[in-house]
Amino acid sequence: MMSDHRIPRTESAYTYPLLIKHLLQSPLVHHPQQEIVYRDQLxxxxxxxxxxxxxxxxxxxxxxxxxxxxxxxxxxxxxxxxxxxxxxxxxxxxxxxxxxxxxxxxxxxxxxxxxxxxxxxxxxxxxxxxxxxxxxxxxxxxxxxxxxxxxxxxxxxxxxxxxxxxxxxxxxxxxxxxxxxxxxxxxxTTGTTGLPKGVYFSHRQLVLHTMGVLAALGTPQHQGRLHQGDVYMPITPMFHVHAWGLPYVATALGVKQVYPGRYAPEVLLDLIDREQVTFSHCVPTILHMLLKSSHVDQVDLSHWKVIIGGSAMSRSLCLEAMQRGIDLFTGYGMSETCPILSLAHLDAEMLELEDDAQAEIRCKTGRTMPLVDVRVVDEQMQEVPRDGVSTGEIVVRAPWLTQGYLKDTRNSEQLWQGGYLHTGDVATRDTKNYLKITDRTKDVIKSGGEWISSLELEDIFSHHPAVAEVAVIAQPDEKWGERPLALVVLKPDLETPPGKKELLALLHEYTDTGVISKQVVLTRFKFVDSIDKTSVGKTDKRSLREKHL
Structure with a gap:
């Protein structure tokens, strides 16, 4: 056993517990006159x-x-x-x-x-x-x-x-x-089954998460930085994982903060314009709503940095935002992780790439923050190769992960099985250590012995100019076990709406070049009026399965 080499403590020395109150000290010293704004009211x-x-x-x-x-x-x-x-x-x-x-x-x-x-x-x-x-x-x-x-x-x-x-x-x-x-x-967190599960965090965890995010967002040299000259506005509900913990980060940094109240596209865009907001975070559906607003052409968004999380960002949405000058990149985490684990920052040479290649990186799950130990493992908890192809579940250790579910021992033990927090997300990791989520463990489609990523299919269909929104779920099939069912929302007022054959032809373009398995041509299509969402704006695949299978 390692001998005890703990430092001696002077009896009157202050041990400085990591408490939330300490996050308020720096802005009061350095930025006491900085503004906090609530809509147009205060x-x-x-x-x-x-x-x-x-x-x-x-x-x-x-x-x-x-x-x-x-x-x-x-x-x-x-x-x-x-x-x-x-x-x-x-x-x-x-x-x-x-x-x-x-x-x-x-x-x-x-x-x-x-x-x-x-x-x-x-x-x-x-x-x-x-x-x-x-x-x-x-x-x-x-x-x-x-x-x-x-x-x-x-x-x-x-x-x-x-x-x-x-x-x-x-x-x-x-x-x-x-x-x-x-x-x-x-x-x-509502999850996908059963009653809502309570997650909880200590003072120590929230302070360490704040410090970790400050380091992760404050140190990039070229892109996606949060610094003291920024103006921060959350567009993620504050009830959801403390608005991703970023109000604590913004307060510790002492930046100007803008709180929008109830979300409405015109109000959000007006606040971005009037208060010169430069840093936000939201789910893809919110950004899509803003970019489709009739008010968006009146606002210069070229100085706006946005972390996208909560669900996968499509390359088409990323490219649309980049065309308006928005510095858009993915952040990854979940309710149980406080939440931020990784960010898709771009190195200097990546910023020299064409937009399509940049979007590919910005849509990845990113590289881990300081103090985050992420592994991508198989069913035996063995790490899979870091080749950008091999898939496994993301499991994680970090000092700010929930230690369980409130009053729920069984689900807590399942969450922490093997001493790592199990995210339920299936991903690859490449040679540069960028993670890319390919699906949720429960949403991967196994067809004819091959695994098909519903997220990859959704990304392909989102590139079609007539498609407004799409969700892919697994449909039981006697021959193949499962086959993909694509639920497609078309853009309104199309002169010639595409048929199922045209969407299937789009898949053939990708399979013919080897980008995706040929098994995806088994995809069935169903045109729907809307895609069900959870309370925090994620695609609700449980509801979609109940409704359409």
Whole structure:
């Protein structure tokens, strides 16, 4: 056994626990007058943010919230959410970011499962709470988030309205030290089966993730950098994995932050233009919505850097964004990983490539961040060759991965089987260590003994000028075991919509050049009006399988 060589500790030395409160120190010293903006309704400074965090903490404590209690939030992306990101965990409580896009019954389940004591709810979501209020077990206080609107007529027994609640609280607070492994946040991932599962993160994990992302985004020499001159605006819901952890990163960096509230294309584009936003992140469907807006031609997007995650980015979408000068690149992670694990940054020589070749790299899953140990393994947990061809499941270790699912031992053990977190994502890794996800383990199609990637098929079909959206699922087949079923949404107002034969001919172009297995010509097609999405904008293949198989 290795002998104990731990450093001696002076009794009066400060051990400096990694707590969320420490992320607020640097901007208060270096950028106290930097702005935080909420839509066209409010702007204030980092000094104001700190005061409001103190007021919120004191208001919570005065309401009886104590260490270990849970405070839930149902809000659009706002300055209030940012205040909760800090104030709630800084008093030792747990922040539950409620997924407002779940059904009322699912929201009820998560509120009770998380054992919420206080619920901050925007007036837009009050009707949901009114549906379930008689069955909510533990909430003692409801706080209304009203956006300055007129008084609300509701049956909910609100304790206070947020702004008046803060105004009555002291602007001074001393936040205690405690164990850095204390749980700071909880939220629920819907997954593909069963009830929502609660994932959770400690202060230590959130601080280390913030530091890791700062290093990963702040050090590239040429492309995809986040620096102090940037203006940050999230376009990923703040209820979803802390908006990918980037509000913590932006705050620690002290950059100007813009919060858009409820997403609407014209509002988002107007904020990008008016506030000179330079750094954002979103899922592909949101970017697609913005690029198709009638307002987009009025906005210069050539200084906008965007991380795309949540689901695969097609090369056609990437190229469309690049043509507008957007610095677009993929980020990879999942709810259970806090989330960011890798980023598809381009080296200097890659930026000299033609757009098509660049898009190929920007759409990859990228290279891992500092402190992330990713392996691509076969069913025996043996690492597959790094040749860009061999596929396996991504398994990972990093200091910020959820240590399990809340109150769910069985699924927690399955998640961490073999001592690595299992992502369920199938990928390759090339000689330059770029990961590329080819599918989810449950979405790979096995046809005639060959594996077919649904993501590759979707990418091929998305290049057709008449195709607006596509999702590929496995259809049972007596002869082949499975064969691909492509669900295709065509663009509106086409003079001559393509038929199934034309789409099949597109596949033949790729199989004839050896780009993809000839087994894909077994693909069947079905034209549909829309593609079902999950609450965070991902293609909902479980719903599609239930509906179309």
């Amino acid at each position: 702007r204030y400074t980092y000094r104001d943010l700190h005061e409001r965090v103190c007021r919120l903490a004191n208001a919570l404590l005065s309401s009886g919230v104590k260490a270990g209690d849970t405070v839930a939030v149902m809000d659009w992306d706002s300055h209030r959410y940012l205040e909760c990101f800090f104030a709630v965990p800084m008093i030792g409580a747990v922040l539950h970011t409620v997924n407002v896009k779940l059904s009322a019954e699912q929201i009820l389940y998560t509120i009770d499962h998380a054992e919420d004591n206080v619920l901050l709810v925007h007036r837009d979501f009050v009707p949901i709470i009114e549906q379930i209020k008689g069955r909510i077990d533990m909430v003692d206080h409801y706080i209304l988030l009203n956006d300055g609107a007129a008084a609300l007529d509701s049956s909910i027994p609100f304790t206070a309205e947020y702004e008046s609640w803060l105004a009555d609280a002291s602007p001074y607070a001393e936040f205690p030290d405690f164990d850095e492994n204390t749980r700071a946040t909880t939220f629920y």
